[in-house]
Amino acid sequence: MxxxxxxxxxxxxxxxxxxxxxxxxxxxxxxxxxxxxxxxxxxxxxxxxxxxxxxxxxxxxxxxxxxxxxxxxxxxxxxxxxxxxxxxxxxxxxxxxxxxxxxxxxxxxxxxxxxxxxxxxxxxxxxxxxxxxxxxxxxxxxxxxxxxxxxxxxxxxxxxxxxxxxxxxxxxxxxxxxxxxxxxxxxxxxxxxxxxENAPLAVQCAKAVASAAPGWPQDEVWSRQAPLSDAVFASQDAQEGARAFVERREPVWSGS
CATH class of the missing domain: 3.90.226.10 (2-enoyl-CoA Hydratase; Chain A, domain 1)
Structure with missing residues (x-):
């Protein structure tokens, strides 16, 4: 051994x-x-x-x-x-x-x-x-x-x-x-x-949706995506990404 x-x-x-x-x-x-x-x-x-x-x-x-x-x-x-x-x-x-x-x-x-x-x-x-x-x-x-x-x-x-x-x-x-x-x-x-380098919540959401969407009924894909993507858009990191772009600096992600 x-x-x-x-x-x-x-x-x-x-x-x-x-x-x-x-x-x-x-x-x-x-x-x-x-x-x-x-x-x-x-x-x-x-x-x-x-x-x-x-x-x-x-x-x-x-x-x-x-x-x-x-x-x-x-x-x-x-x-x-x-x-x-x-x-x-x-x-x-x-x-x-x-x-x-x-x-x-x-x-x-x-x-x-x-x-x-x-x-x-x-x-x-x-x-x-x-x-x-x-x-x-x-x-x-x-x-x-x-x-x-x-x-x-x-x-x-x-x-x-x-x-x-x-x-x-x-x-x-x-x-x-x-x-x-x-x-x-x-x-x-x-x-x-x-x-x-990218926002953790956004990366995980992108993987989750891309992995699951092929198995979703076509008439439900948007409604199933919505709660996942809504959580990302409402996150602190989404705000940080926008601020960093405006301020011309690298974003500092919190994962929240």
Whole structure:
């Protein structure tokens, strides 16, 4: 047993960096790691000093899915109400960015799909090979992939189990940007820092509405959006944003 924790959590100003730390196992997910990720999500959403998270993997691999050796012994790296890795069924209320180096396979790909944005290195690969092993991508792959890609492409990935390379994933809109190998985390941190500069309530509202609106009845979208956006417009930060613009200075957000 390694003395190293299976998940590392570090703070960079208003950004929480969560690193799956099982590099010799290609960051394959365990129940212990899932619990630690869930704790990090709670810390992100519960702390007013944090605005956004970056999820990544140690040692040049994002995550190779669940640990099949432990699966064969009966372990399931999922938590009730939260799903695989303590994340896929209950993403944080605040934004989260995946910084992907190397493989994001199976549950690892589903982790990336559960994030709001993806920054990937040139050598990154995304795949859902579950059908090759008699399984299905039930950690969000079958649900989210057709929402993020054209249906025919999503079906190809789900039914063949073959991976997609980062450049093609970017062209299809699955990845926000592709960077040099070894630079995914730095690029994701730059993106996270830009988000963290903005008003916290506004950022959380934007994520909440954008995430929920596709499932709202069309004749209710405006009425459902109204209480969420009204709270932002009535906030102290909305007043601060206007004052800062008039006074030609940077705003100082209070989160209220």
């Amino acid at each position: 390694s003395a190293e924790p299976e998940v590392l959590v570090d703070r960079h100003d208003r950004v929480l960096v969560v690193t799956v730390n099982r590099p010799t196992q290609k960051n394959a997910m365990t129940l212990t790691a899932a619990r630690l990720i869930a704790e990090a999500v709670d810390r992100l959403d519960g702390s007013p000093e944090l605005s956004v998270a970056v999820l990544t993997g140690a040692g040049g691999t994002f995550c190779a899915g669940m640990d099949l050796k432990r699966f064969a012994l009966g372990e399931r790296p999922a938590l009730p109400g939260r799903g695989f890795a303590g994340l896929v069924e209950a993403p944080p209320k605040k934004p989260i960015i995946a910084a992907v180096e190397g493989w994001a396979l199976g549950g690892g790909c589903e982790l990336a799909l559960a994030c709001d944005m993806v920054v990937a290195s040139h050598s990154a690969r995304f795949g859902l090979p579950e059908v090759k092993r008699g399984l299905v991508a039930r950690g969000g792959g079958m649900i989210r992939l057709p929402q993020r890609l054209p249906r025919s492409i999503a079906m190809e990935l789900l039914l063949t189990g073959d991976p997609i390379e980062a450049g093609r994933a970017e062209r299809l809109g699955l990845v926000n940007r592709v960077v040099d190998d070894g630079q995914a985390l730095k690029a994701a941190l730059r993106l996270a820092s830009r988000i963290a």
